[in-house]
Amino acid sequence: MERNVTMDIKLDRLPDRSPVRLTISLAPDLHQALADYAALYAETYGETERVADLVPFMLRGFLDSDRAFARAQRER
Template sequence: MADLKLPRIPDRTPVKFTISILPDLHQAIVEYAVLYSETYGKEEPVTELIPAMLEAFLEGDRVFAKRRNGLMSG
């Protein structure tokens, strides 16, 4: 097989994940969506923002990233 610069593209099939949140958290997320819209001049549905928020949270957690990288490489 040829050595390509582009690695194999990972599975991008969305996974539906349903959660229940408390009203205060819901309100905070709605307010965040408003601030996002004001900041970037584009409205995004909360359902699009939440996955991005979770991804940013996980990427920013250095302890988790270190542990995850250790598990993946060994």
């Protein structure tokens, strides 16, 4: 079915959700802290998650809580 009519709907077009692979190197103490966090997460929720699976959510939380960053993003 071809659609030629432009409609204004409430939901914008969804953003690209293709994951991007990123490789980083960590200092040993940071790696240990992340492993400790993953262990605490498992204790708290009863579910084991890999550090690599937790990090994107940790980064999102960090960026979302940085008011200066949010302000700079809005001003762009």
